[in-house]
Amino acid sequence: MAVSAETAASTPAAGTGDRNPRARRAGRRRTALTFWLFVGPFFAGLLVFTFIPVVWSAYLSFFDARNTVAPLPEDFVGFDNYVHMLQDGAFRDALITFTIFAAFIVPLTFACSLGLALLLNKVRLARAFFRSVFFLPFACSYVVAALVWKMSIFNGVRYGLANSILDLFGIEDIAWLFDPSPPWYWLVIVSLRLWIQCGFYMILFIAALQQIPEHLYEAAYVDGAKPGWQTFWHITLPQLRATSVAVVMLILIAAYQAFDEFVLLIGNQAYARPPLVYLYYNTLGMVQDLGRGSAGSLILALIIAIVTVLQGKFFGFGNKES
Amino acid sequence: MARSKQRTGPVGYRPGIGTKGSRVLLVVFLSVLALVFLIPFYLILRNALATDAEITAPDWMWFSPAPAWDNFTKLFSDPAVPMARSLLNSAIVAVLTTVGTLFLCTTAGYGLARIPYRHANKVFYAVLATLMIPGAITFVPSFVMVSSLGWLSDYRGLIIPGLFSGFAAFLCRQYFLSFPRELEEAARVDGLGYWGAFWRIVIPNSGSFLAAVAVITFVGAWNSFLWPLVIGRSPDSWTVQVALSTFLTAQTISISQLFMAALVAITPLVFVFLFLQRFLVQGVAQTGLKG
Numbered sequence: 110m111a112v113s114a115e116t117a118a119s120t121p122a123a124g125t126g127d128r129n130p131r132a133r134r135a136g137r138r139r140t141a142l143t144f145w146l147f148v149g150p151f152f153a154g155l156l157v158f159t160f161i162p163v164v165w166s167a168y169l170s171f172f173d174a175r176n177t178v179a180p181l182p183e184d185f186v187g188f189d190n191y192v193h194m195l196q197d198g199a200f201r202d203a204l205i206t207f208t209i210f211a212a213f214i215v216p217l218t219f220a221c222s223l224g225l226a227l228l229l230n231k232v233r234l235a236r237a238f239f240r241s242v243f244f245l246p247f248a249c250s251y252v253v254a255a256l257v258w259k260m261s262i263f264n265g266v267r268y269g270l271a272n273s274i275l276d277l278f279g280i281e282d283i284a285w286l287f288d289p290s291p292p293w294y295w296l297v298i299v300s301l302r303l304w305i306q307c308g309f310y311m312i313l314f315i316a317a318l319q320q321i322p323e324h325l326y327e328a329a330y331v332d333g334a335k336p337g338w339q340t341f342w343h344i345t346l347p348q349l350r351a352t353s354v355a356v357v358m359l360i361l362i363a364a365y366q367a368f369d370e371f372v373l374l375i376g377n378q379a380y381a382r383p384p385l386v387y388l389y390y391n392t393l394g395m396v397q398d399l400g401r402g403s404a405g406s407l408i409l410a411l412i413i414a415i416v417t418v419l420q421g422k423f424f425g426f427g428n429k430e431s
Numbered sequence: 432m433a434r435s436k437q438r439t440g441p442v443g444y445r446p447g448i449g450t451k452g453s454r455v456l457l458v459v460f461l462s463v464l465a466l467v468f469l470i471p472f473y474l475i476l477r478n479a480l481a482t483d484a485e486i487t488a489p490d491w492m493w494f495s496p497a498p499a500w501d502n503f504t505k506l507f508s509d510p511a512v513p514m515a516r517s518l519l520n521s522a523i524v525a526v527l528t529t530v531g532t533l534f535l536c537t538t539a540g541y542g543l544a545r546i547p548y549r550h551a552n553k554v555f556y557a558v559l560a561t562l563m564i565p566g567a568i569t570f571v572p573s574f575v576m577v578s579s580l581g582w583l584s585d586y587r588g589l590i591i592p593g594l595f596s597g598f599a600a601f602l603c604r605q606y607f608l609s610f611p612r613e614l615e616e617a618a619r620v621d622g623l624g625y626w627g628a629f630w631r632i633v634i635p636n637s638g639s640f641l642a643a644v645a646v647i648t649f650v651g652a653w654n655s656f657l658w659p660l661v662i663g664r665s666p667d668s669w670t671v672q673v674a675l676s677t678f679l680t681a682q683t684i685s686i687s688q689l690f691m692a693a694l695v696a697i698t699p700l701v702f703v704f705l706f707l708q709r710f711l712v713q714g715v716a717q718t719g720l721k722g
């Protein structure tokens with residue numbers, strides 16, 4: 110029989126019997142049909158709205174495609190768009206802005222959400238209430254949060270909340286957003302995202318904490334481990350590894366897509382302009398330079414892919430998949 | 432939740448047991464944190480019900496002594512501010528996106544998890560690959576696609592490209608992999624095919640998971656900003672987030688009305704959250720994001 114192990118194993122499961130080749134072929138065709146009945150509509154959409162745009166965009170990135178989605182053959186420019194983007198100081202600054210942002214937001218979100226989850230796991234009183242409160246900001250959009258942060262907390266004038274508090278201590282008002290040095294705007298931007306997303310990752314950690322078998326702690330206690338730092342370091346943290354890797358990846362991918370709060374708090378300013386804000390103003394602004402925009406998108410996608418793979422290798426993602 | 436509530440074994444190992452003092456300290460600490468987390472909500476409420484003069488007064492005011500409820504009516508009666516229209520747009524987009532995503536991603540997830548098609552793995556890897564390409568990075572190519580379809584400033588452009596979430600399909604597949612097989616097999620013995628078993632057995636028994644996916648999708652669609660900003664070129668097609676951002680940057684309305692608009696924009700979600708978050712927590716625990 111010239112069937113692979115995979116097919117041989119899957120055919121009986123398809124429930125078609127294995128009496129003769131023709132019946133099996135018919136069964137296989139029916140299985141394929143059923144599969145595409147389920148997956149087909151979704152996959153077709155994925156083709157049209159993800160795969161084809163990416164391929165088309167890769168094509169456009171080799172053309173001088175200003176204000177057009179179908180450039181003429183003589184507009185072919187080779188790698189010029191890529192060279193232009195990589196030599197473009199503003200694009201490089203955008204990558205640096207992103208790197209600084211990620212360096213703050215990834216560890217802070219990770220530590221805060223894990224910390225909240227551990228505390229909630231410990232508390233007995235009003236646990237559901239605290240969980241709701243910490244999770245609630247996730248319901249708030251970045252636009253609304255940016256509005257509150259910009260107009261009411263960090264508005265840089267006396268009636269703003271932050272400056273009102275500083276007043277209590279006799280500290281002079283700070284123009285949080287409108288003065289790039291010292292870079293107080295990072296505090297504004299990072300605290301906003303931290304407030305919104307901490308609760309969500311906290312929920313992921315709580316779910317994972319509940320999966321840790323209690324007998325591990327029991328055994329450690331019998332062996333003389335002190336509850337607290339020792340059990341956290343030797344039991345809790347290793348048990349949370351798969352969740353931790355997933356959480357870091359999710360935070361990082363979300364950080365790449367940072368757009369809303371930057372564009373609303375800072376606008377199109379060189380000192381804090383992440384890649385998406387740059388691409389937004391440069392490819393969809395007055396001149397729609399889709400060739401260069403596509404080249405920039407692909408450079409970004411490539412960087413994301415490399416970082417994701419490296420991060421996966423570093424943390425050993427996939428070694429212990431359940 | 433099969434976790435036994437019964438406690439056995441030695442007492443001291445368990446988290447949550449400490450001296451009385453440390454427990455009180457923990458509750459106090461969490462209460463302070465909770466207050467800090469609630470400050471932005473408080474500010475929205477305070478400013479929405481105040482006058483501009485009260486908001487900008489140099490002395491801090493906890494709540495306006497005379498709540499300005501008419502900020503609400505003013506916001507909706509101002510013809511220059513497309514508030515009602517943008518709320519309607521957001522509701523339509525969020526509801527249709529949620530329904531569509533649920534349908535497409537649960538069916539796809541089930542097919543990928545359960546149907547022994549020869550190339551199912553290859554299809555799954557193709558879906559997985561799209562997770563590596565974050566949606567927002569593809570916004571330029573997707574914009575090209577949508578504009579060449581003529582869907583700018585159109586519900587189709589706002590909704591359809593967002594329906595095919597690789598992430599939701601991935602979560603659904605992980606969830607259906609852990610769905611008890613015996614239930615489905617019983618249904619198949621009774622003569623139901625995959626399609627029948629899916630709709631009559633699997634879906635009715637996946638309530639909290641579906642609620643979790645629905646809430647996350649709805650929140651994402653309601654709060655989404657970049658895509659509606661790119662697609663919604665005419666004010667008639669603005670979602671509430673785009674409308675808010677325009678008020679914020681163009682300063683076309685007063686501060687108190689701006690906050691009233693923000694209050695109106697978050698209220699539906701806060702209610703959805705408060706009522707459904709129990710399912711969310713359960714659902715997240717079942718999605719396979721666990722260790």
